[in-house]
Amino acid sequence: MSLETDKLKKFITEQDKIALTVDCVVFGYDEHDKELKILLIKNEVPQFLGMWSLLGDLMKIDETIEDAANRILEYRTGLKDVYLEEVQSFSHPKRHPLGRVITIAYYALIKISDYELNVEKLDLEAKWFNINEIEEMAFDHKNILEVCHKRLQERLKERPVGFSLLPKKFTLQQIQNLYETVLQTELDKRNFRRKLKNLGLLKELEEIETEVAHRPARLYTFDYDKYTEMERKGRRFSL
Amino acid sequence: MSLETDKLKKFITEQDKIALTVDCVVFGYDEHDKELKILLIKNEVPQFLGMWSLLGDLMKIDETIEDAANRILEYRTGLKDVYLEEVQSFSHPKRHPLGRVITIAYYALIKISDYELNVEKLDLEAKWFNINEIEEMAFDHKNILEVCHKRLQERLKERPVGFSLLPKKFTLQQIQNLYETVLQTELDKRNFRRKLKNLGLLKELEEIETEVAHRPARLYTFDYDKYTEMERKGRRFSL
């Protein structure tokens, strides 16, 4: 049993003590396979040894929950300033075999390419899985995953979260593929592009794709400043 | 200092111990004044003595967070089966003067008339306030209130939560007034009614209003079963 597990055990065996943890569902988008993936690590708690689980940790006494989520993400991926959203708590009294552990779930959106740059320095027990490939997970993590997945799908329609899963510069086809993958639908190219243009939130760059064996597509970036302004005025994003 | 406060103090002074509480923003709709109201209680913690605060309590060891929220609501209002939604956690390290207290905020929707039936048996330190009348609150409760208020406004557009604030039988005008009050907008009567009808979720009753000094309006109920069915099929509510 690892140091982490010892610490948790010590923490929660004191009577009436409720341990508070954070768990992150880390989503990444694999452009090549057109798959939504999540990052999991090998579990260390005896009852679930060898199973895969979300990235989580005990809260520290002097940080906010969001700080804790950021700390975990930086520790496991080397990435800072990751898109994070709190989803909900999971508090069934029997959810953790070592005792009373309540967790706050977040989902995180990262650009897989950024992650790849850091991966060598890091914990090798982490692995990307296709979202539909995962059958069993430690604790109630499968449930947490499903709730967070559903939340991501809702958010994608009403907030510009998709751009956090793509490189800074992307083609219109890439966004469409992302939407089709995450929402599990097919979208009409011309209608989708019209909607995108009407948002007025994409900056058309001078650059085009490279290293493709066909006509290269134009590159765009998402204008976060303009979006913030638009949000401030109460106008809603919708795709 | 009350028993509750002693207990909390004891709880959180043990080193490294993070206390976990639940706070509920209890919304009620006053049809007469056309005002959205919230239920507050007098605070007991010395630093905020006499100020008003949300309905909250320490989590117990063997309940879920939702159980705790329901327990608090029943204790303070006498009501069971209240509409509840988890909103988010509040975890700033300095948010509570007695130590490290993290809270999970819920909002609750109740029919004020149901509450009135119970009010005599209960804690007299509770009071309804107009949502815009509240200036100062204990802890970070003003902030929690604002976040929950915003959440309610979002939900009202996309989920049939408004019906939890009205009597079981209501007139079309009553719903419209509720929407106008909560969203702080004016709505077109004919367009609003058309939308309502097209939802197909209202049951027209044989009954009509009584005790009004003019033409009485027809009464309706909301068909929760049909809504559940519609939700299951992936169709979305929108008003």
Add this chain to the structure above:
DNA sequence: GTATTTAGTGTTAAAAGTACACATAGCAGG
């Protein structure tokens, strides 16, 4: 029975969404 008050209803114009197909730019390979 007359005045008062709120209930209840339909049409038109503008905007948004949906369905649908082909010419073109750039690369690869001979």
Add this chain to the structure above:
DNA sequence: CCTGCTATGTGTACTTTTAACACTAAATAC
């Protein structure tokens, strides 16, 4: 340099939804 290949990029007609707008009808009070 010419041909074939592949994915890019674009417009129009139709349907549905939203938005704006005003009067008659039903019931009560006096």
